[in-house]
Amino acid sequence: MKDKSLKELYRKGETIELTISDIAEKDQCFGRLENGTAALVKGMLAVGDWISATITKIRPTYIEAVLDRILSPSADRIEPECPVFGVCGGCKWMHVSYDAQLRYKQKKVHDALVHIGSVEDMPVNPALPAPGITHYRNKVEFSCSSKRYLMPEELKMDVLEKPKDFALGFHAPGNFEKVLEIDRCYLAKECMNSALRVTREFAQEYGLEPHAVREHKGFLRNLMLRYSEEQNVLMVNLVTSWYDAGLMEAYRDRLLSSMPQQPMTVVNNVTSRKNTVAVGEKEYVIYGEGVVQERLGDLHFRISANSFFQTNTKQAETLYEGIMTMAGLREDDTVYDLYCGTGTITLYLAERCRRAVGLEIVESSLADAAENASRNGVTNASFYGLDLKDFHTVLGTLEEFGLPRVIVTDPPRAGMHPKALKTMIRLQPETIVYVSCNPANLARDAKEIIASGYRLEEVQPVDMFPHTSHIETLACFRRTV
Structure with a gap:
């Protein structure tokens, strides 16, 4: 008797159960059903998780599904620190122990070569x-948008605690115009998180208009931060659509008064481009040298706002x-x-x-x-x-x-x-x-x-x-x- 095709065996929307056996690309993991059918499941998963999932697509040789719930957690699974884990898209493996992360990455390289x-x-x-494994990044780039990405629980609220038309944080995964507002990034240095808080408060107090990507209007575009491990100096680079000398002086004074113990330099990159890249066509040094210096081995490097340097x-x-x-x-x-x-x-x-x-x-x-x-x-x-x-x-x-x-x-x-x-x-x-x-x-x-x-x-x-x-x-x- 001829074997049935997967389209004959399964239907879209059907619930399946399986154990995750490997990590795949694009936020997907791999597993097999009891009858051997291969499945790619989208969701924040770990090897060893036993899950239920809903079928979203049926391919000729495998099925695609999305996670419903974890029936039995993997031994590799831990509780992530970040409250926006799973939505932000930055720390996609924060739910996995660090030892397991290293094993996954070693296997990822091995499997690609084979x-x-x-x-x-x-x-x-x-x-x-x-x-x-936290607070290790020496550069973090935040975006500002007139469209705030709403968290799942906010979609059920009649009254929101935060405005919908202002957000300073990270772009929501797969969405070029909406920004997920965050209070703290666990990969950034703590002084960067302080600068993020001060900048948000300053922008809202002064009524700074956030950038609207589709309409290509608005003043505030990006907040890019760099940190020198060698000097303990923070670079604050505010990216705007035009230059306002008086406003930049007020912003400098707010940063210095709010973070008096933190050595820093402040620059303003100005761009009129339609893209969302945090690189200015012109740069103004508002305070300090306008650069930071870093050491690698016996070598010293001078790093400007738009220079590349290992993160x-x-x-x-x-x-x-x-x-x-x-x-x-x-x-x-x-x-x-x-x-x-x-x-x-x-x-x-x-x-x-x-x-x-x-x-x-x-x-x-x-x-x-x-x-x-x-x-x-x-x-x-x-x-x-x-x-x-x-x-x-x-x-x-x-x-x-x-x-x-x-x-x-x-x-x-x-x-x-x-x-x-x-x-x-x-x-x-x-x-x-x-x-x-x-x-x-x-x-x-x-x-x-x-x-x-x-x-x-x-x-x-x-x-x-x-x-x-x-x-x-x-x-x-x-x-x-």
């Missing part, structure tokens, strides 16, 4: 834990030391650092080799890289402006630096451009250290690197972002031919 990269069962080292300062040092160990540098080496950004990795490399060459397309990042090199007295680092998809067109020019024995590549989340990947392999370095924030794209590129005569020697996940599903990974490739 199933996407076709790498034979490559051992993946246990993920290196972060020294602190977890303490764990960034762990990541960089891992790069150095894998690179195995010699004093006479030439090293290329692809997608070098503001040159933090390049300068780290330069301390232990003859010459380090950083390649990057973003002009402002290159300017920051050159300044960072000068500030630290590093004379054996060079930076070259280049779109890495055109890498092959300038090989002759780069030869003046010397061909690299080691290449470090730290591409964006989308992975390396195929042309850049091919050119990197053509250079035939002895060692490639691939730094990835996306296990799937690391696996994709690893497959091609291995096929070109390299052996994947070591894989080391580094947990930069506790309570989230994100994992940074170091992969070391050695040439075999």
Whole structure:
């Protein structure tokens, strides 16, 4: 007798029960029903949870469902600290013990390499834990909106405690115009939470109009905060649609009087763009230097409001030391650092080799890289402006630096451009250290690197972002031919 299809076995809206056996992508988890049917379930779940769920879609080989309730909790499950957990979307794993988070992330990297990269069962080292799992971010960006996202319990209220037309917090998941108002972020430094409170009170007292995305009007757009671990200095960057000198002076005075013990600098980025990116077309320094300084290892970095810098300062040092160990540098080496950004990795490399060459397309990042090199007295680092998809067109020019024995590549989340990947392999370095924030794209590129005569020697996940599903990974490739 012919086996029945899933559409014959199940119907949309039907309730099912199953045990979660694995973590999947996009806030989904995986499990199987008693008859072996595969299911992807959306919800804040942990491996080992026994749940009931409602079927939302029936695919040819699996079903999709949404969590109804947890019938029996996993041993990995804990009570999340944050009152808006499950709605905010930032700390999607705060309901899972930290030991379990590290196991999940290690498995996530391993599974990507096996199933996407076709790498034979490559051992993946246990993920290196972060020294602190809350209040670890040195940068947090809040958004302001004229449309506040209402919590589920508020939808049942006749009278709301907070206004609907003002919110300062994080964008609601999947909604570009509504903002979930929060009082405290458990990943931010406490001084950042204080600045958030002061800014909200100031904005409401002065009647500052929040930005309306669709209408493209309103004054207050973003509150971006940076913190220097080395200096204990807080940068407060208010992003607005236009500049108001008197208002900014009043805002500065309010911050200083409300947070007298906190060293700070205050800047105002102004933008007329329609997008919601917290980067201004013009910047005004309202108080202090307008920058903060940070240290990684023996290097010091000057960070402006719009500069890139690793978000977890303490764990960034762990990541960089891992790069150095894998690179195995010699004093006479030439090293290329692809997608070098503001040159933090390049300068780290330069301390232990003859010459380090950083390649990057973003002009402002290159300017920051050159300044960072000068500030630290590093004379054996060079930076070259280049779109890495055109890498092959300038090989002759780069030869003046010397061909690299080691290449470090730290591409964006989308992975390396195929042309850049091919050119990197053509250079035939002895060692490639691939730094990835996306296990799937690391696996994709690893497959091609291995096929070109390299052996994947070591894989080391580094947990930069506790309570989230994100994992940074170091992969070391050695040439075999």
